[in-house]
Amino acid sequence: MTTVFGLLAIELVLALIGVGRSNAQGDPMMGFSKQVPLLERFTDEDGKVWMRTAENKLVWFNDQRFPLTKPANTQRIFCLGGSTTFGRPYDDNTSFAGWLREWLRHVDASSHHEVFNAGGVSYASYRVAAVMEELADHDPDLFIVYTGQNEFLERRTYADFFEQSKTQLWLTGLLSQTRMYAAIDSIIRKNDQPKHATESITLAAEVDERLNHTVGPSDYIRDEEWSDKVGEHFRFNIQRMITIARSANAKILFVVPASNEKDCSPFKPDPEDDSFESARQAFDAGDFDLAHSAFQSAIDRDICPLRAPSDFAQFIRELPESDDVRVLDFESALRDVCLDEHGHDILGEEYFLDHVHPTIDAHRRLSQWLVSELRDAGWLTADSIAWNELSRESVDRVDQTVLGRIDRxxxxxxxxxxxxxxxxxxxxxxxxxxxxxxxxxxxxxxxxxxxxxxxxxxxxxxxxxxxxxxxxxxxxxxxxxxxxxxxxxxxxxxxxxxxxxxxxxxxxxxxxxxxxxxxxxxxxxxxxxxxxxxxxxxxxxxxxxxxxxxxxxxxxxxxxxxxxxxxxxxxxxxxERVLDEFPDDVETHLNLGYTLLRLNQTSQASMHFETALLLAPDNVRAKAGVVVISQLNESTK
Known part of the structure; x- marks a missing residue:
């Protein structure tokens, strides 16, 4: 008990002298070779100071900016995630963040809203969390996170982390939120060089996709243990993001990701799994319940998993909601639309451009649902209105603004x-x-x-x-x-x-x-x-x-x-030179055998025909060659 009171006293003293809690709950599984900031400071011609996307980040991020000092009556919203948040295959203009920015001007006109698109192409949850740590220092009010599709893109290994119990992980996370932790961490950072050797996974400063090193998804093999650890890491980082948001006194809204299941087969199907073919047959037969489960199984069993597995989506869906944590089930909402428009709830090319990237209209729908979620949570001003209560003129103005920015x-x-x-x-x-x-x-x-x-x-x-x-x-x-x-x-x-x-x-x-x-x-x-x-x-x-x-x-x-x-x-x-390298190549033995026959070298030809027949007992050319040799031998008797 004395120890507890002592720790509380230290926390109180640190608070009085101005030491804040750490904004970052470090990821004990990850180490980055170097931290390359997303943002850089610049001053415009009027002397106003801004934070903008760093030039060397524009390969992965949209070109965005916000004032260094947040203006009064402003809600600062950071949208994070991977390429869906980015707006791929297009950009921020038609992303859900771009649509949301325009809707908020109309549904919550009494307040100013800064919507910053921080979606990074191919960024998985651990990289999203690292970006979030940086953004937490810039007076955020709300984080909107759409993640889960990119968790298997990068090679990484897991060592001692998973030997820790859940209690140990929880305790580490809890302690990381204290001022004492922040003070000690600050001292350590100043005096120690970062360690990456065996304590954590070292990743490059930017995404290095496995697919960049192969022709197609050939690099992927079935590895259930690794997949389980990737899942554990994903769940850890979702909780980590909640901690980061709370440390910054910000709210956080998670979006349950959705995927194209009907019109995109597995990238590397399991040879023993026919889930996708069964799903297509069930769909064509009108058995949509069976099709739904089979399509989902095909995604979950994909050896090259470039779509969020169902347990990832379910984990986000089941996050406990509170005053500062909310969940928008994009997948379920889109299924409801699909059911209404097509008579089934199997998601496909009607809403996706490829395996995961929504159409412009699907981004628009998501932005509308986000507005509804923000209002339901009480995160907009009291006099805000629902998007579906906007005048036709206002809706048309939003559509014209967003779609008018599209360059054909x-x-x-x-x-x-x-x-x-x-x-x-x-x-x-x-x-x-x-x-x-x-x-x-x-x-x-x-x-x-x-x-x-x-x-x-x-x-x-x-x-x-x-x-x-x-x-x-x-x-x-x-x-x-x-x-x-x-x-x-x-x-x-x-x-x-x-x-x-x-x-x-x-x-x-x-x-x-x-x-x-x-x-x-x-x-x-x-x-x-x-x-x-x-x-x-x-x-x-x-x-x-x-x-x-x-x-x-x-x-x-x-x-x-x-x-x-x-x-x-x-x-x-x-x-013969080819056979030196490939002594069991049937076609080479056969071609050589028939060439030797033309040279009347029957004994050598016979040897190659016999070899070919041993390697391929049903080969017609090999059998024919043996018959020819036999006939030649008979004729010379």
Whole structure:
């Protein structure tokens, strides 16, 4: 008891001498290589001092600003989260923060509202919390947080943190709110260098997505233990944000995230899980309850989880509300709208541009629901009005203000970029409509045209793909990347002559210093082989072989071309070099066997046919080769 009274006395003394509580509850799981502030101070030409988004942060954040000194009768609102808060694929103008800023001018006109969009592209909860710590020093009144979609984007490991009990974690959080903690922490920070070695996870100063280092989501594997720890870390940071807000005497409103479940398949589906296919079948059959659960299971079982799992959303949904903490269930509200408009509550392309980013209209709806939530919580002035009580003129003015800021070309480029990302990720069913949007908004666009055609190709709509590719070649005949893709489709279709024309254009278009030149030249040679033009194939492949003498694909094709023009000895040598690296390659054994037959080297040919048959007992060419050898042996007796 004496110890408790002593601690309270120290708290009282620290309060009297002006030591405040810490605004930050540190994350014991995370260490950043360096803290790069979101904000920088600047003075305008009138001498007014502002805080604005730092120039080196504009890759991830909108260009925003607010006065260093908050004016009287002003409510300062910071909107935090990832790319949805940012407004992707567009920007702040049409984000829920941008809409909210305009609504508040009309529904709460007696007060001034600063709405600062602090959404960071690809920012997960731990980075959002770090931004929130910085913003807590700037006299906030309210934080609005939309997070949960980006938790699995970055590599990180967890060491000793999860060996702590929940009681230990709670006690650490409680103590971090005291003045004594703030004073000790301040002293430590001044005298100690930050430690990142094993005590915490060290992350780069900015987001380093795993997807940046791979072609598609191949880097992700099933790891239940790691996923559980990511979930625990997410829940910790949500609680941490509440602590930060309270330490700054601010309120906080969490938004339950929503995702496109119906029209975006898993980024890396579990081979043993058919939830998405089952969901689609149930949806088509009108069994929406079964479809709902199956779609959610597909999201939860995605090996590359780029949408918030259901337990993340449920955790936010179940947060205890209070005078300073509220929750807006965006997902449920959007489902209600979907049910009313479409007769089911399965969220899809009607409300999302891709897997998670809402349409402009969905952002608008969210902003309206935020206004309602703020009024219900009593966080707006007493004479504020509901958004649905605004005059038609006021509503039209808000719509005109927000939508009038949209630049059609900028919007088209955003759609093109979104199509590119989704195409890269293998989400062709999502990329195709965005490519169509870009073509329309940009009044034609080469890259978008060929992305659309390629998406149709990969979704099995071959006739439609050919039509779009032909349109692209007609309108953009020297767009090498698209022409080359069309050549690949023609090659798959067996139209070697047309493929040769496309690859010839690409070969001429790409300079030899560009690796794509050599890819196109190699594909041209394969088309020549398919057309049995061995002379042309040999000519192109010699160039490729000179450029990449150790490339085994080139070596294999060159062997085939050499055999085709009668240079069987050269072909044998090349095939043997391939087998040195891949001794179990069936096709090489077979090609070498038939080439040796032409040279009347039956015993060596027989060995390769037998090897091929051992490796692939049902291979027709191998069986035929063995029969030929047997007949030759019979004829020589």
């Amino acid at each position: 070309r900028t919007q088209g480029i955003a759609m093109r970029n979104l199509a590119k990302v989704m195409h890269w990720a293998g989400k062709f069913e999502v990329a195709a409509p965005r490519a169509r949007d870009a073509i329309k908004m940009l009044n034609g666009d080469a890259e978008s045209q060929f992305i659309l055609a390629d998406c149709l190709r990969w979704t099995g709509q071959i006739d439609e793909a050919v039509i779009e590719f032909e349109r692209g070649v007609k309108d953009y005949p020297v767009y090498c990347r698209g022409v080359q893709r069309y050549g690949q489709l023609l090659l798959e279709m067996g139209d070697n002559d047309a493929a040769r024309e496309m690859f010839s254009i690409a070969t001429i278009g790409w300079p030899e210093s560009d690796p794509r030149h050599w890819g196109a030249r190699f594909q041209l040679s394969i088309a020549h082989l398919g057309a049995s033009d061995f002379e042309a194939a040999h000519r192109e492949l010699l160039r490729c072989h000179e450029h990449a003498p150790d490339d085994l694909d080139v070596m294999f094709a060159l062997a085939e071309a050499s055999a085709g023009i009668g240079k069987s000895e050269v072909a044998v040598e090349l095939y």
